[in-house]
Amino acid sequence: MEAAVIMPKVRKSRKKLSIGMIVVYIILIAWAVITIFPFVWVVVNSFKPSAEVLRSSFSLPQEFTLMNYENAFSRLNVLNAYKNSFLISGCVTIGVMVLSALMSFGMTRYRFRGKELIRSLIVASLMFPAFATIIPVYKMIIQWGLLGKPIAVILPQIAGNLSFATIVMIGFMQTIPLEMEEAAYMEGANVFQVFVRIIVPLCRPSLATVAIFSFLWSYNDLFVQKIMIAGHRKYYPVCTLLEEISSKYGTDFGLMAASVTIIVIPVMLVYILLQKNIIKGLTAGAVKG
Amino acid sequence: MLYKKKWPLFLFLVPGLLFLLVFLYIPFVENIRNSFFDMASVVKMPGQEFDFIGLDNYKRLFTDPDMKVAVINTLKMMVLTVIFEVGIAFVLAVMVSQVKKLQQFFRTVYFFPVVISATAIGLMFKLFYNYNGGMLNQILEYFGKEPVLWLGTDTAFAMICIPTLWSYIGFYFVILLTGLSDIPDDIYEAAAIDGCGKFMQVFYITLPSLKPVFFTSVTLAVTGALKVFDLPWVLAPNGAPQGLTHFLGTYMYQTAYGLNNYDYASTQALLIVVLGVLVSKGVGFLTKEEA
Numbered sequence: 374m375e376a377a378v379i380m381p382k383v384r385k386s387r388k389k390l391s392i393g394m395i396v397v398y399i400i401l402i403a404w405a406v407i408t409i410f411p412f413v414w415v416v417v418n419s420f421k422p423s424a425e426v427l428r429s430s431f432s433l434p435q436e437f438t439l440m441n442y443e444n445a446f447s448r449l450n451v452l453n454a455y456k457n458s459f460l461i462s463g464c465v466t467i468g469v470m471v472l473s474a475l476m477s478f479g480m481t482r483y484r485f486r487g488k489e490l491i492r493s494l495i496v497a498s499l500m501f502p503a504f505a506t507i508i509p510v511y512k513m514i515i516q517w518g519l520l521g522k523p524i525a526v527i528l529p530q531i532a533g534n535l536s537f538a539t540i541v542m543i544g545f546m547q548t549i550p551l552e553m554e555e556a557a558y559m560e561g562a563n564v565f566q567v568f569v570r571i572i573v574p575l576c577r578p579s580l581a582t583v584a585i586f587s588f589l590w591s592y593n594d595l596f597v598q599k600i601m602i603a604g605h606r607k608y609y610p611v612c613t614l615l616e617e618i619s620s621k622y623g624t625d626f627g628l629m630a631a632s633v634t635i636i637v638i639p640v641m642l643v644y645i646l647l648q649k650n651i652i653k654g655l656t657a658g659a660v661k662g
Numbered sequence: 663m664l665y666k667k668k669w670p671l672f673l674f675l676v677p678g679l680l681f682l683l684v685f686l687y688i689p690f691v692e693n694i695r696n697s698f699f700d701m702a703s704v705v706k707m708p709g710q711e712f713d714f715i716g717l718d719n720y721k722r723l724f725t726d727p728d729m730k731v732a733v734i735n736t737l738k739m740m741v742l743t744v745i746f747e748v749g750i751a752f753v754l755a756v757m758v759s760q761v762k763k764l765q766q767f768f769r770t771v772y773f774f775p776v777v778i779s780a781t782a783i784g785l786m787f788k789l790f791y792n793y794n795g796g797m798l799n800q801i802l803e804y805f806g807k808e809p810v811l812w813l814g815t816d817t818a819f820a821m822i823c824i825p826t827l828w829s830y831i832g833f834y835f836v837i838l839l840t841g842l843s844d845i846p847d848d849i850y851e852a853a854a855i856d857g858c859g860k861f862m863q864v865f866y867i868t869l870p871s872l873k874p875v876f877f878t879s880v881t882l883a884v885t886g887a888l889k890v891f892d893l894p895w896v897l898a899p900n901g902a903p904q905g906l907t908h909f910l911g912t913y914m915y916q917t918a919y920g921l922n923n924y925d926y927a928s929t930q931a932l933l934i935v936v937l938g939v940l941v942s943k944g945v946g947f948l949t950k951e952e953a
Binding site: 394397398400401404405407408409411412418426427429431472475476478479482483485495498501505506507509510513515516528529531533535564565568589592593594595596599600612615616618619624626630636637641645651655659 | 677764772778786800828833
């Protein structure tokens, strides 16, 4: 009799706990759906003719077609935009990695007058959004005859990512113990050998962080691309091309869905492969370690 | 220090500093200078001089009705980012930290929109908002309702905010989740032994311990709201309809590259910098005040 009275109580408290957990899971999964559904919708609709997208965008394609993709590749030259984006963002990434590694080595391994001034200049430049420098930079690029060329995007984007990259690199280099360098230096290696052979390999994790955010910021930055390349279709990177699609072919739903898919899928694949590094890279500075 | 010879220091510092000098510091100062002149064109013609107009552009900032809209929209966006981005991210982070399974899955999924360019997201939402057969109007039609002009006067601002906020929640989610995992478990255990329920634990342990992380998130969110450009530009170019959806960034772009009023645009850009400094100082001040 007693056991029968106690049992339901225990069961009840266990059940209550699991109900709470189930609700939590339902909310979390619902949010996952909210996050992913728009992308799925676009991918599914990219395989339908535009008329069908307009009629029934929630069902699977009734007549499966690759026409939108054929259009995207023939009319819009998406491949060329990829090539331009990789050229631009690749150069930005390499430039930022090299310059920030050099600067942070100088800032952490030397003592000199004006060091604090330089440090605060670097930190202060984080407060300059692209808006506040773009018009004079635009003028300079015109004067140098570079407007409309990939280099016109590369140079300002390197400068735009450099301060933050240097701050991340300084933080990391400060934690590297000096013993190895000391040993190598005593053995007769010069500073540059120490830098290339010891420091750069040791800094690989933070260089990866720098590479990831420089690449993605550069790749995704429409503002600078738009100002520096506008009108020179041959050199359009991905974002500029997308913006043109949206203003020119805004009524061709199938084509727009296909374009978004073409842009999103490669990023998604890379993201799935490198997600830990990417999440770490993009939240660098905000999250320690 | 270790390295006796000082000259290599120049080789380490000069290339980077040169870049910053040429592409950040000098343009920044020149931008301030430009705001006091009447620039007829970006590049001066030979022998051309720009007229000094003093504070005219600054006076205009305060009387320009479009500017007022842009400032208000940007301030609204700041408030919304704090409430919805940081707020939803916090709720999700607390929930995910409680569950044992699928943690990594949620992290991966929630963060995904952050890596997608705002331009692509804008294009995607354009398909949802389209009047003729866009996704939202198809849903309305299914329920027998009239289609809505989503990017029309009444709803455009909200419709631009939704994807902007939605796409970045994952970013703050990861920051807050990392902050949560840094709180030692024994505090929660001690609280549980003292009879503190799960919900109270959030109030008395999680929130106070997360304060520095909140500070970082809120600062990033409000300064991020100042830099909004790509998404509104793709969804509603030139602040369509009638400049109602302008943000500081889009209005500055339109002033410079749409209307070729480079000096006034420089003044607007300066305002963005000043607001950025003010709001991040303000957030710092507020969080210190509470402590």
